[in-house]
Amino acid sequence: MFRGLYAATSGMMAYNRQQQVLTNNLSNAITPGYKNDITAFRSFPQQLIEKMGGPNSLSSQAGTLSLGTYAQEAIPQFTQGIMKQTSSPTDFALQSPTLVFQVRTANNEIRYTQNGQFLVDQQGILKTAAGDEVLSRNGQQIQLSSMDFQVDEQGRITEAGQPVGQLFIGTTDDPQSFVKEGSGLLRYEGQNAPVAAANGEPLVTQGYLEQSNVDMTRIMTDMLRTYRGFESNQKVLQAYDQSMQKAVTEIGRV
Structure with a gap:
């Protein structure tokens, strides 16, 4: 269960970083020679999901699960401005x-x-x-x-x-x-x-x-999509919180 908390939290942090990059692009939309940045996302190392049979058994492999994502870097786009x-x-x-x-x-x-x-x-x-x-x-x-x-x-x-x-x-x-x-x-x-x-x-x-090669229309669209992504991860985090609260209050009484 806690693995899902980490994944949702990392998603919120990644979208927050992307929003900062987009905001910087927007603030430099009229800066001469400025090159637009895009955010590169990376997945945390995947974790092996194992069944009974030992970690070295071929039959133990049931797949892999990503532990979340993060915004690794901002990559400038070297295209010509007007x-x-x-x-x-x-x-x-x-x-x-x-x-x-x-x-x-x-x-x-x-x-x-x-x-x-x-x-x-x-x-x-x-x-x-x-x-x-x-x-x-x-x-x-x-x-x-x-x-x-x-x-x-x-x-x-x-x-x-x-x-x-x-x-x-x-x-x-x-x-x-x-x-x-x-x-x-x-x-x-x-x-x-x-x-x-x-x-x-x-x-x-x-x-x-x-002029800057920032596309204002695309920036605004990307900012809206980033907000929606952040909001979705936030709702997942809230759902996990409610589930844990219910487990503590109800299972604890049993």
């Missing part, structure tokens, strides 16, 4: 869902981002909205003297016709190794760090932003 024209010189839209910009945080750590909504600070340094330095292909900060600059499709920056640098636009064959850290930052945990994309195909467009 491009929106902003005409701002510090807005950049990546042309592939697996391309990334490279940035340096205040702790001198290398991170990546797909949010191309940048700014130029008072010192003329190109930074993210959170204040992280946007890096060039040679790993240096990008220094600008004005807002009158151009960036071509390969990320090359020019001012008054003179080259200033080139944005680091990285690519990887394993985008699932990116881990979200908040503020649009990605940490790479794969074997080989993203490398600069080869020149040739268009990589970036200035004056545009890639």
